[in-house]
Amino acid sequence: MNTSEKYVVKFGGSSLASAEQFKKVCDIIKSDERRRYIVPSAPGKRCNDDTKVTDMLYACYDAVALHNKDATVEFEPIKKRFDGIIADLGLASVLSLDNEYEQICENFKQKAGSDYAASRGEYLNGIILAKYLDFEFIDAAKVIKFKSAKSNVGRVFDAELTNAALATMLSKKPYAVIPGFYGASPSGKIKTFSRGGSDFTGSIVARSVNANLYENWTDVSGFLAADPRIVDNPEIIRVITYRELRELSYMGATVLHEDAIFPVREANIPINIRNTNAPFERGTLIVHNSLDFEETSDTPIITGIAGKKDFSVISIDKDGMNNEIGFLRRILTLFEELDVNFEHIPTGIDTLCIVLESSELDKHESLPEQIRQVAGINHIVVESGLAMLAVVGRGMREKRGTAARIFAALAHNGINARIIDQGSSELNVIIGIVEDDFNKAIRSIYDIFFNTKP
Numbered sequence: 001m002n003t004s005e006k007y008v009v010k011f012g013g014s015s016l017a018s019a020e021q022f023k024k025v026c027d028i029i030k031s032d033e034r035r036r037y038i039v040p041s042a043p044g045k046r047c048n049d050d051t052k053v054t055d056m057l058y059a060c061y062d063a064v065a066l067h068n069k070d071a072t073v074e075f076e077p078i079k080k081r082f083d084g085i086i087a088d089l090g091l092a093s094v095l096s097l098d099n100e101y102e103q104i105c106e107n108f109k110q111k112a113g114s115d116y117a118a119s120r121g122e123y124l125n126g127i128i129l130a131k132y133l134d135f136e137f138i139d140a141a142k143v144i145k146f147k148s149a150k151s152n153v154g155r156v157f158d159a160e161l162t163n164a165a166l167a168t169m170l171s172k173k174p175y176a177v178i179p180g181f182y183g184a185s186p187s188g189k190i191k192t193f194s195r196g197g198s199d200f201t202g203s204i205v206a207r208s209v210n211a212n213l214y215e216n217w218t219d220v221s222g223f224l225a226a227d228p229r230i231v232d233n234p235e236i237i238r239v240i241t242y243r244e245l246r247e248l249s250y251m252g253a254t255v256l257h258e259d260a261i262f263p264v265r266e267a268n269i270p271i272n273i274r275n276t277n278a279p280f281e282r283g284t285l286i287v288h289n290s291l292d293f294e295e296t297s298d299t300p301i302i303t304g305i306a307g308k309k310d311f312s313v314i315s316i317d318k319d320g321m322n323n324e325i326g327f328l329r330r331i332l333t334l335f336e337e338l339d340v341n342f343e344h345i346p347t348g349i350d351t352l353c354i355v356l357e358s359s360e361l362d363k364h365e366s367l368p369e370q371i372r373q374v375a376g377i378n379h380i381v382v383e384s385g386l387a388m389l390a391v392v393g394r395g396m397r398e399k400r401g402t403a404a405r406i407f408a409a410l411a412h413n414g415i416n417a418r419i420i421d422q423g424s425s426e427l428n429v430i431i432g433i434v435e436d437d438f439n440k441a442i443r444s445i446y447d448i449f450f451n452t453k454p
């Protein structure tokens, strides 16, 4: 073990939901000295019908700040949750959060904001974890910087200032706990990232210390090659590139907060998704370039399959379209002016299809008519009720016959591919089908690549 190496290790809410989970987390951290910087979430659900502490905090804040309820009474269940963990970890004689609770209740009464309220889950959990591990606690408000609300619309994270503040602070601390999910603006006002944002904090910390690895511990053993609600026991993806991950996440496969990829990708730091409840499993390694890692002969051609429903397609026909300069620009300018987002534009010589989420079309029912006017087209057809599938795999580029296998599988199962789009990067094939075929299509493509020998 190279002990000069540094790992940043983030634990999700279910990994820190109870004292029992804290003990597993502590064993994981203490089993490898490289696990130096720990980013905890707030306690999550202990069972299906439990409530996450973050949700309890939002509700408590609303009750106190908006409905003038008694802060101490409303805060009691949250206090119980944290005190329960402290007692069960045997820390009650050395750690009391009573002063913190009092301060939080007071700030709720003073309407400190719902971001402040939500952030207290990570803050308090971080204090407990730091004590339990005997690591230093660093309040994220000191090192995770947001720009001031005045100069920017909404909450804007200040990446460069944060990176400098963290790098300076952590250069003096060999081991530390930095709570996830929040930071502060220059005036000291607490701000949070969007839900699930502790993943992003972990990634920011990893970049700042130039970590060798960012471990993200959760309650699944990695990314699955397909949605387990559709495919029985799908395989775990062993290695995936950042680009493949973006493609799959965009199409609905989620384990990681979508922003979490960017800081580490820039710094070329791999992310390892691991399971706190099954630490012996290797999980999924997310890398910049798979060539950095040994590809084995059993590396699958397809890395994963994901998909989303509720798409529409606008099909446009115009004779001589291929010779008409500016045709596409006029249509896309209209989309821009109306603030309509689209997903794909497969084209033919005299035809053009625009694939977009049906909700975008619902916002502008007159869109087809307006396209007809700006582009001088007679024939335009709108079809809704489509699903889009993304079949993603870096192995596709090198392997002949991948598309043939995908479409043979669909044809064999009586599924008509309505739209086909393959980027020149040959990283994915996008297929549009009718929504009723969604599950069947995913199962057939999964089967042909993962369960059938070529």
Ligand code: ASP
Residues within 6 Å of the ligand: 012, 013, 041, 042, 052, 054, 055, 121, 180, 181, 194, 195, 196, 197, 198, 199
């Ligand atoms: N606790 C926050 C949430 O529930 C942030 C996180 O867990 O990453 O969204």
